[in-house]
Structures are given as C-alpha cells and as structure tokens.
Amino acid sequence: MLCGLSKPTGGKASVAGFDIARQSEKVKQHIGYMSQKFSLYEDLKVKENIRLYAGIYGLSEKQIKEKGERLMHRLNIYDEQNTLVKQLPLGWKQKLAFSIAIIHTPDIVFLDEPTGGVDPLARRQFWELIYEATERGITAFVTTHYMDEAGYCDRISMMVDGKISALGTPKELKENFNANSIDEVFRTLARGAQRGE
Amino acid sequence: MKTLLSLIIKEFKLIFRDRWTIMILIGMPIVQIALFGFAITTEIRNINFAVLAPQHNETVRKLVERIDANTYFTFVGYIDQTKDIDQAFRKEKADVVLAFKSDVGQQEASSNGIQLQIVTDASNPNTAKTESMYLMGIMKDYFSKANIGAAGVTSSVRILYNPQLKSTYNFVPGIMGLLLLLICAMMTSIAIVREKEVGTMELLLVSPTRPIFVILAKMAPYLTLSIINYITILVLSVFVLQIPIVGSLFWLSVISIIYVFLALAIGLFISTVMSTQVSAMIVSMATLLFPTILLSGMIYPLENSPVILQYVSCIFPGRWYISAVRKIMIEGLPLHYVLTEINVLILMSVIMITLSLKNFKHRLE
Amino acid sequence: MILKYLIEKEFKQFLRNSFMPRIALMFPTVIILVFPWVATMDVSNINVSIVDRDVSTMSRRLSDKIAGSSYFNLTEYTDNYKQALDDVEKGKSDIIVEIPQHFERDINTIQHAAIQISSNGVNALKGSIGSGYLQNIAADFNADLGTKQGVTVSTPFSVNIQDRYNPTLNFKLFMIPALMTMIIIMLCGLLPALNIVSEKEIGTIEQINVTPVNKAAFILSKLIPYWLMGFIILTICFILAALVYGYTPKGSFLTIYAIAILFVLVMSGIGLIISNYAGTMQQSLFMMFFFMMIFMLMSGLFTDVRSMPDWAQDIAFFNPPRYFIDTMRSVFLKGGNMMDNSHNFIMLFAFAIMTNAWAMLSYRKQV
Numbered sequence: 001m002l003c004g005l006s007k008p009t010g011g012k013a014s015v016a017g018f019d020i021a022r023q024s025e026k027v028k029q030h031i032g033y034m035s036q037k038f039s040l041y042e043d044l045k046v047k048e049n050i051r052l053y054a055g056i057y058g059l060s061e062k063q064i065k066e067k068g069e070r071l072m073h074r075l076n077i078y079d080e081q082n083t084l085v086k087q088l089p090l091g092w093k094q095k096l097a098f099s100i101a102i103i104h105t106p107d108i109v110f111l112d113e114p115t116g117g118v119d120p121l122a123r124r125q126f127w128e129l130i131y132e133a134t135e136r137g138i139t140a141f142v143t144t145h146y147m148d149e150a151g152y153c154d155r156i157s158m159m160v161d162g163k164i165s166a167l168g169t170p171k172e173l174k175e176n177f178n179a180n181s182i183d184e185v186f187r188t189l190a191r192g193a194q195r196g197e
Numbered sequence: 198m199k200t201l202l203s204l205i206i207k208e209f210k211l212i213f214r215d216r217w218t219i220m221i222l223i224g225m226p227i228v229q230i231a232l233f234g235f236a237i238t239t240e241i242r243n244i245n246f247a248v249l250a251p252q253h254n255e256t257v258r259k260l261v262e263r264i265d266a267n268t269y270f271t272f273v274g275y276i277d278q279t280k281d282i283d284q285a286f287r288k289e290k291a292d293v294v295l296a297f298k299s300d301v302g303q304q305e306a307s308s309n310g311i312q313l314q315i316v317t318d319a320s321n322p323n324t325a326k327t328e329s330m331y332l333m334g335i336m337k338d339y340f341s342k343a344n345i346g347a348a349g350v351t352s353s354v355r356i357l358y359n360p361q362l363k364s365t366y367n368f369v370p371g372i373m374g375l376l377l378l379l380i381c382a383m384m385t386s387i388a389i390v391r392e393k394e395v396g397t398m399e400l401l402l403v404s405p406t407r408p409i410f411v412i413l414a415k416m417a418p419y420l421t422l423s424i425i426n427y428i429t430i431l432v433l434s435v436f437v438l439q440i441p442i443v444g445s446l447f448w449l450s451v452i453s454i455i456y457v458f459l460a461l462a463i464g465l466f467i468s469t470v471m472s473t474q475v476s477a478m479i480v481s482m483a484t485l486l487f488p489t490i491l492l493s494g495m496i497y498p499l500e501n502s503p504v505i506l507q508y509v510s511c512i513f514p515g516r517w518y519i520s521a522v523r524k525i526m527i528e529g530l531p532l533h534y535v536l537t538e539i540n541v542l543i544l545m546s547v548i549m550i551t552l553s554l555k556n557f558k559h560r561l562e
Numbered sequence: 563m564i565l566k567y568l569i570e571k572e573f574k575q576f577l578r579n580s581f582m583p584r585i586a587l588m589f590p591t592v593i594i595l596v597f598p599w600v601a602t603m604d605v606s607n608i609n610v611s612i613v614d615r616d617v618s619t620m621s622r623r624l625s626d627k628i629a630g631s632s633y634f635n636l637t638e639y640t641d642n643y644k645q646a647l648d649d650v651e652k653g654k655s656d657i658i659v660e661i662p663q664h665f666e667r668d669i670n671t672i673q674h675a676a677i678q679i680s681s682n683g684v685n686a687l688k689g690s691i692g693s694g695y696l697q698n699i700a701a702d703f704n705a706d707l708g709t710k711q712g713v714t715v716s717t718p719f720s721v722n723i724q725d726r727y728n729p730t731l732n733f734k735l736f737m738i739p740a741l742m743t744m745i746i747i748m749l750c751g752l753l754p755a756l757n758i759v760s761e762k763e764i765g766t767i768e769q770i771n772v773t774p775v776n777k778a779a780f781i782l783s784k785l786i787p788y789w790l791m792g793f794i795i796l797t798i799c800f801i802l803a804a805l806v807y808g809y810t811p812k813g814s815f816l817t818i819y820a821i822a823i824l825f826v827l828v829m830s831g832i833g834l835i836i837s838n839y840a841g842t843m844q845q846s847l848f849m850m851f852f853f854m855m856i857f858m859l860m861s862g863l864f865t866d867v868r869s870m871p872d873w874a875q876d877i878a879f880f881n882p883p884r885y886f887i888d889t890m891r892s893v894f895l896k897g898g899n900m901m902d903n904s905h906n907f908i909m910l911f912a913f914a915i916m917t918n919a920w921a922m923l924s925y926r927k928q929v
Binding site: 215218222228232237240286287310312314315319323324329379479483497506 | 579581588599600602651677678680687690691698702704720722723724727728731732733736753760842844847848851852860864866871873891892895896897
C-alpha cells in the first residue's frame with residue numbers, strides 16, 4: 001500500500017512527502033522497492049537489468065553507464081555483467097536486486113523480507129549494503145522475520161494482529177519491555193496475539 | 198498410495214476452485230457441437246442473383262420468376278450495363294449474374310435458341326461452382342418443361358452414411374480427437390511447466406513425495422475432465438445430433454482410453470522439454486492443435502490434401518484416432534478394420550512414455 | 563523516454579529466447595506454404611463408380627457421358643453394387659450411379675427409367691455438388707435422347723459460364739488472403755496477452771508497478787514489438803505468396819495495410835482484456851482458445867457466413883475477423899478499394915474503440 005501497489009480504503013498516509021492515496025505515482029518516483037520474491041528479469045543479463053531499471057527511473061545514458069559500472073564493481077560482479085541473471089546464485093541476485101532498487105537514489109527504499117533463503121554470509125554482506133545506502137541518506141524500510149536483523153535497524157516497529165504494538169529504537173524497546181534482546185521483546189508481544197501465528 | 202491420493206485431491210481442489218477454467222472445459226464440447234452441428238455448413242444457400250437484360254421480355258421475366266422461386270436464390274434486381282456487373286460484385290450486392298443478349302426476342306425464334314451467360318463471382322470457387330450448377334439445373338428444367346411433359350431418365354439421390362447431408366459425420370470424431378488431446382496433452386504440459394516456471398517444482402521435488410506421484414496427481418483432474426467430455430460428446434451426438442453409434446461402444450471406449458493415455462504421455466514429454474508456459478503452449482499448438490484441426494477432416498477432407506501432407510499427417514496421433522472413431526462409430530465397421538490405427542496409437546504411446554521418462558529422470562539429476 | 567528502455571527489454575527477451583524468433587519465422591512459412599494445400603475444399607475431382615446392371619447400348623451411352631464429363635473421374639465400371647460400395651468405404655470413390663436392369667427397354671417402351679445416385683455423405687459438399695452435376699448430365703442425356711428420336715424435348719438454349727476474379731476456380735486464391743488473418747490474431751492478440759500474464763505470474767510485474775512507469779507505457783511496450791512483428795510477418799507473407807503462387811493483390815496495398823492497422827488494434831485490445839481478467843496463463847489460454855474457436859469458425863474463414871442459420875449470423879456480426887477476412891479477399895481477388903469495403907472499415911473502427919476502451923477500463927495497476 002505504501003508503495004502504491006494497492007489502494008488504501010481509508011485513512012491518511014504519506015511517503016516521502018506525498019499522499020499515497022492521491023499521489024501514488026509521485027510516490028513511486030521517490031521510492032525503491034525490493035520484494036521477497038526475486039523479481040529481476042531472469043532472462044536478461046546483469047547489465048541489461050541495470051540498464052532497464054535505470055532507464056525507467058529516468059537516468060541519462062551517461063549516468064546509466066557510470067552508475068552501472070560503479071554498481072557492478074562494488075558487488076564484484078563486473079566480470080559477470082554478461083551473465084543471465086538466472087544463472088547467478090541467490091545471494092548475488094538479492095544484492096543485485098537491492099542495488100538496482102536504489103540506483104536512482106530514492107528517498108526511501110522498501111525491503112520486503114529481503115534476506116529470505118540466503119546464507120548467513122550473504123545476509124551479512126547484504127546488510128552492509130543497506131548500511132552503505134543509509135549513509136548516503138536513503139531511508140531503508142525493512143520488514144523481516146529475523147529478529148536479529150531487526151536489531152540492526154535504527155527504529156523498530158512491531159506489528160501484532162495488524163496493529164503497531166511497539167515502536168522505538170532497539171535500545172528503547174529493550175528498556176520498555178525489560179528484555180535482553182529484540183527477540184525477547186518479540187516473544188513478549190507475540191504472547192498477547194489473537195492469531196496463532 | 199496415500200500420499201498420491203492426497204496429492205490428487207489437492208490438484209482437484211485447485212482446478213475446481215477456478216470456475217472459469219471448469220466452465221470452459223465442460224462447456225467446450227457443447228459449444229463445439231452446437232457450432233459444427235448447426236452453424237457450420239458447407240451447403241450454399243442465400244445466393245443473390247442479378248439479371249443483365251437489355252430487353253425485359255416475357256421469357257426473361259418468366260425465367261427470373263422461376264429462379265427466384267427456388268429456395269437457394271434471391272433476385273436482387275436488374276443490371277443495365279455489362280460494366281455494372283463488376284460494381285455489383287465488389288459491393289457484394291450480387292453473387293451471380295445471369296446475362297441475356299440484347300436480341301433475346303430474335304434468338305428465341307431462331308433454331309439455335311437463347312444464348313445466355315452466367316457470370317459468377319468466383320472468389321469462392323465452390324460457391325461459384327454450386328451457383329452455376331444450380332442455375333443450369335433450373336434452366337434445363339425450365340426449358341424442357343416449357344415444351345412437353347417429362348420423359349426419359351429421372352434420377353433419385355440417396356446419401357450414404359449421412360442421410361441428412363450435414364457435415365456432422367465428419368466433425369464428431371474430429372471434436373473428440375481435438376478435445377481429448379487438448380485437455381490431456383496441452384493442459385497437463387502447461388500445468389507441469391507452470392510449477393517449473395513459478396519455482397514450486399523444486400519444492401515438490403525435494404519433498405519426500407516421489408516425483409512420479411507429483412506428475413500423476415497433476416494428470417488426474419485432466420483425465421477425469423476428458424472422460425466427462427468424452428461422455429458429453431457421445432451423449433450430445435446421439436441425442437441432439439441424432440448420430441447413432443453404429444459400431445461397438447466398447448471398442449470405441451477402449452481406443453479412446455489408449456488415445457488419452459498417449460495424450461498424457463505427450464503432455465509429459467512436452468513439459469520435460471519446455472521451460473516456459475508460453476513455449477509449451479506454442480509447441481502444443483503447433484504440433485497438436487493445428488494439425489489435428491486441419492488434418493482431421495473436421496472441416497477439410499483429408500483426401501483433398503496433397504499426398505505428401507497425407508503422409509506427414511501420419512505422425513500426428515489425432516489422425517489415427519479420428520480415423521478409428523470414424524470407422525467404428527459412424528461406418529460401424531468391425532474391429533479388424535481399425536487394427537492399424539490401434540497399433541500405431543499403442544506404438545506412439547510406448548515411444549512417448551519411454552522418451553519422457555528418460556527425459557524426466559535426466560532433468561532430476 | 564521510459565518507453566525506449568521497456569521496448570528494448572522486450573526485444574532482448576524475445577531474441578534471447580531461442581524459441582520465439584524461430585516460431586515467428588516458421589509461422590508465415592507454414593501459413594503460406596502448407597495451409598493452402600490442406601485448407602482446400604476443392605471438389606473438382608469427383609470419383610464415380612458406375613454400377614451398370616443393364617449393359618446395353620443406352621446404358622453404355624449414359625456411362626460414357628458421365629465419364630466424359632470434366633467433373634468426374636470414372637474409378638469403376640461394374641455390375642456389382644457391393645464392389646462399388648466397397649470403393650466408397652475405402653475412400654476410392656465418392657459417388658455411385660446405378661443403372662437398373664431393363665434400362666434401355668423401359669426407355670424405349672414406357673419412355674421412362676430411373677437411375678439411382680448414391681453419394682458418400684461423409685464429404686457433404688462433394689456429395690451434393692456431385693449429385694447436382696449428375697442430374698444435369700441426366701437432363702442432357704434426355705435432351706439428346708429426344709433429338710435422336712426426332713422429338714424436341716426442350717427449347718434449345720446455350721449457356722456460357724464466366725467465372726470472374728478466379729477463372730481457374732483455384733481454391734487457394736480464396737484461402738490465402740484469409741489465412742493471413744491468423745498471423746494478426748496470433749501475433750498481435752494472443753502473444754502480447756500471454757506475455758503480460760506471464761509477467762504477472764512470475765511476479766516481475768510487481769517490480770515494474772512500484773516504479774514510475776505508467777500504465778500506458780507498460781502496455782505500449784508490450785504491444786509495439788508485436789505490432790511491428792505482425793506487420794513484418796504480414797509483409798513476408800505477401801512476398802511468399804507472390805513468389806510461390808505468383809499471387810499479388812488486384813487492389814492496393816494501401817487498403818490492405820489500412821484495414822490491417824484497424825484489425826491489429828482490435829486484436830490487441832481483445833488480448834489486453836483477456837490479460838486483465840486472467841490471473842494465470844492457463845486461464846488466459848482457455849479464454850483464448852474459446853475466442854480463437856469463435857474467431858476462426860464463425861468468420862467465414864472456412865465456411866460462408868451467409869450459409870449459416872440466422873442465430874449464427876447474429877453471432878458472426880460481432881466477430882471482428884470476419885470484416886478483415888472480407889476485405890482481404892475483396893482486395894486480393896476483386897481489386898476492391900476502401901469505398902467498396904467501407905462497411906468493413908466502419909465495423910472494425912467501432913470494434914477498435916470498444917475493445918480498447920474496455921481494456922483501459924479493466925486495467926488496474928493497483929490491485
């Protein structure tokens with residue numbers, strides 16, 4: 001809903017300063033999005049996927065070339081630029097997808113369970129990428145099931161039964177709930193859940 | 198066995214939840230029978246004819262009246278000049294023009310008689326042929342009756358196998374061959390490839406269920422649907438189209454089961470070779486659908502095709518099945534007339550099963 | 563601008579797929595080189611078996627008259643009906659003519675004899691045309707008979723038949739322009755729709771939906787490559803038809819391409835509607851199969867619309883390919899121009915607006 005994929009039924013929300021109900025197309029220009037399902041074009045090459053999305057976000061030919069090369073160097077996949085995406089290992093694909101999602105330096109990037117099915121090492125590298133992005137001023141909005149991952153964030157919001165039941169920095173949460181880890185906070189909250197999930 | 202059963206139940210639920218698919222699958226034979234049985238006809242009727250007659254005398258008028266009285270022809274008017282014929286054809290106002298010479302009166306009195314010309318719009322050659330044939334018949338009749346009573350040879354026409362002269366007898370076997378193949382081969386191949394494409398196939402293959410069970414479960418609903426269709430088609434053709442099953446229902450069903458089996462094997466084979474649904478669909482269309490429609494005699498009699506294509510048609514299973522159905526169901530021939538067809542179908546099944554199992558294993562490793 | 567990148571992507575995907583370009587090239591070849599030979603209802607070679615139970619001068623004369631006519635091939639001349647029936651069952655013969663015993667005697671004494679014509683109804687058209695010809699031959703035979711006996715049975719008259727536009731009565735000339743319809747239905751209707759649905763199913767469409775790409779750009783990027791291909795392949799078909807059959811339209815290419823543009827719009831509109839309603843490829847396939855069936859069978863492609871019963875003609879009225887096929891045949895065979903086909907142009911124009919409006923309204927980027 002926040003990315004403009006579904007229409008809100010009521011209420012008010014704004015993303016990057018734009019109303020999501022009325023200005024969803026404007027919102028889209030200022031956000032990046034990466035879904036849990038891998039969604040780059042598998043039958044396109046690495047280079048071609050970069051070019052496509054950079055083009056969609058209105059980068060000029062020169063920018064596309066520069067940013068693309070920098071991106072591929074950063075991910076150490078410069079030699080793989082002519083490989084079809086479907087031949088890459090999953091961890092690489094996820095990193096590529098993320099880098100592409102922020103190629104236009106959006107105000108905020110939405111990451112929907114980005115590290116599902118990825119090995120711990122790749123997950124680490126992935127979070128390094130996220131930190132790099134936030135240092136450049138991009139807000140990262142991550143949903144995750146891994147509570148240790150949540151601990152990496154600056155602000156956490158825990159949702160139970162569709163309502164926000166806790167919001168704050170990891171430190172605040174731990175203090176409020178008198179817990180040693182985020183995982184404990186989560187367990188305390190989940191105990192009160194109506195649904196058996 | 199239990200896992201297989203639960204898998205099958207899952208597949209059934211999946212398909213029956215999708216109302217659109219079920220509606221179309223069950224409705225398909227009904228619509229096809231309605232179309233072919235009532236709408237599609239090779240008979241030519243509603244022929245518009247115009248007359249080019251510089252002189253509208255008694256003879257001209259009487260002949261026009263006589264042709265107009267025929268159920269096939271409708272008189273649309275007189276044309277004044279030869280060059281207007283072309284206009285009438287292009288605007289599709291007339292299909293055939295009967296042209297008299299300007300001296301009809303004198304001609305009638307002379308010993309050579311009236312000279313006429315039939316000008317047809319021969320875009321469709323068969324329509325043109327039929328039009329001129331009908332017109333000739335009417336005129337011969339008219340001119341001979343104009344003098345004395347009928348004498349000489351009369352003829353009565355009888356139609357073998359197909360007394361109503363509907364194209365019915367050709368298309369029922371065609372529809373059967375088409376639908377069974379479509380549902381069993383095309384749909385299963387797409388259903389299996391879909392799992393591959395969406396990525397759920399890997400999940401199923403690593404689960405403790407045996408891969409062949411997964412495949413069998415996918416096939417089960419389509420098998421059921423094709424049996425329902427088989428019964429629908431037979432019931433409709435017997436009760437609605439009044440086409441009796443002349444031969445043995447038992448053998449007809451046996452051949453159909455072999456054919457369905459073959460179709461499933463083909464579907465499996467396609468799914469092991471193709472990796473996307475679009476390509477699986479196009480391959481099934483190109484190798485199953487079109488050949489079956491075109492070479493089945495549903496619309497065009499196979500014997501009209503050049504000999505090379507008749508040989509080519511031998512590699513398509515539909516051709517053999519349809520020929521067997523036609524022989525047993527419509528011509529009522531005994532089993533030994535269709536032994537070749539049965540053997541070919543069995544041979545094809547064996548080949549397809551071997552190929553796809555080989556391919557299937559290979560893919561898994 | 564965005565469009566450029568999207569279209570580039572479509573072409574790359576299309577060409578990468580080793581399979582699609584090959585199919586796209588095979589398609590016109592098969593349509594022009596194979597279909598016209600199969601889709602033929604040529605009834606010129608009607609095989610006839612004569613069962614002569616009389617074996618007299620007169621029965622022989624009638625047989626000769628039948629065998630000598632350009633419509634028939636005599637496959638069997640026998641006195642055994644069983645044998646003739648066997649020919650029919652084996653497909654060697656289409657029609658049986660039975661001349662009864664005492665044929666000659668009856669004509670000489672009671673001036674009347676009856677012959678029996680039995681046609682194989684499995685090929686209905688051949689059966690009815692064949693028996694029609696036979697009846698005409700019988701009428702001629704009667705006239706001859708009268709003349710020989712010195713009695714004028716009929717007024718003399720002579721008819722000359724002129725078959726305009728297709729004097730050799732070549733069925734292929736009738737089918738080729740119409741078969742090209744299938745290219746547009748497939749390339750501009752079905753393929754883009756399947757392509758959109760497959761992005762839906764794989765999930766890549768979601769990624770596109772959160773980008774600033776707007777509806778129109780996305781859809782156009784799907785359609786334009788197929789439009790281009792549709793026209794290129796249509797042109798290849800014209801070239802093939804000219805090379806292989808020496809067949810070129812009598813009318814102008816301008817008319818053909820003009821009607822093709824309208825028809826392409828209608829078909830891609832229908833394809834988009836299907837892609838909007840279908841969630842899976844299988845669903846869209848079923849819908850397409852259903853439409854294809856109606857499109858092909860009720861458009862006059864194979865059998866004449868005018869011969870259909872009224873209810874079927876009503877359905878055919880709403881069948882866009884019908885108007886395209888009509889125009890193609892008119893231009894190719896009769897040299898029809900836009901004015902002659904104004905009715906078809908108007909109908910397709912209306913369909914183009916209707917289907918595309920519907921497609922726009924039913925498209926939702928937001929679910």
